[in-house]
Amino acid sequence: MSKVQNKKPLTKKITFRITEEEYDKFQLLFKNAKLNDKRYTTSDFIRNAIFSNNPKFEVIKTKTIIRDRFCKNESLKIYHLNRIGNNINQIAHKLNSNQYDSSILKELNEINSLLRAYL
Incomplete structure (x- = not known):
């Protein structure tokens, strides 16, 4: 040119x-x-x-x-980590507003098991 x-x-x-x-x-x-x-x-x-x-x-x-399976797996992991983060935010909101009960412990155990599965 x-x-x-x-x-x-x-x-x-x-x-x-x-x-x-x-x-x-x-x-x-x-x-x-x-x-x-x-x-x-x-x-x-x-x-x-x-x-x-x-x-x-x-x-x-x-x-x-075309994106391979690795990319799809990574997207799925990010999706689930976002869901876990959402659960943590909901729990924090309930704890900060003093509106918690036994369901909080159940949710924390669920989050803990999900995190262990991904790590």
């Missing part, structure tokens, strides 16, 4: 993830593209790839990655 086209300030940021193999290929393509211009940045390279009519490298199609 020529310096004349870059007169407008670059205010928007885009972030994305790639695999190790894609990153290695990207580094190789970027290194080859940078040989002629030492001031050629990664951002310049990506902008050139997206907006140039004649990109200097091959476009690679990628698959969409």
Whole structure:
């Protein structure tokens, strides 16, 4: 991209993830593209790839990655920890307002068993 086209300030940021193999290929393509211009940045390279009519490298199609079971398990753990926190807040509210009875002890035991199950 020529310096004349870059007169407008670059205010928007885009972030994305790639695999190790894609990153290695990207580094190789970027290194080859940078040989002629030492001031050629990664951002310049990506902008050139997206907006140039004649990109200097091959476009690679990628698959969409679906979240694996680990992510689902982590989400489930966070959900349950949030529920435990909610229970603790309810108990604290009852204790602070002197409206507690034997059900408080039952709830505390339930929370204790849930915490032991997750740790």
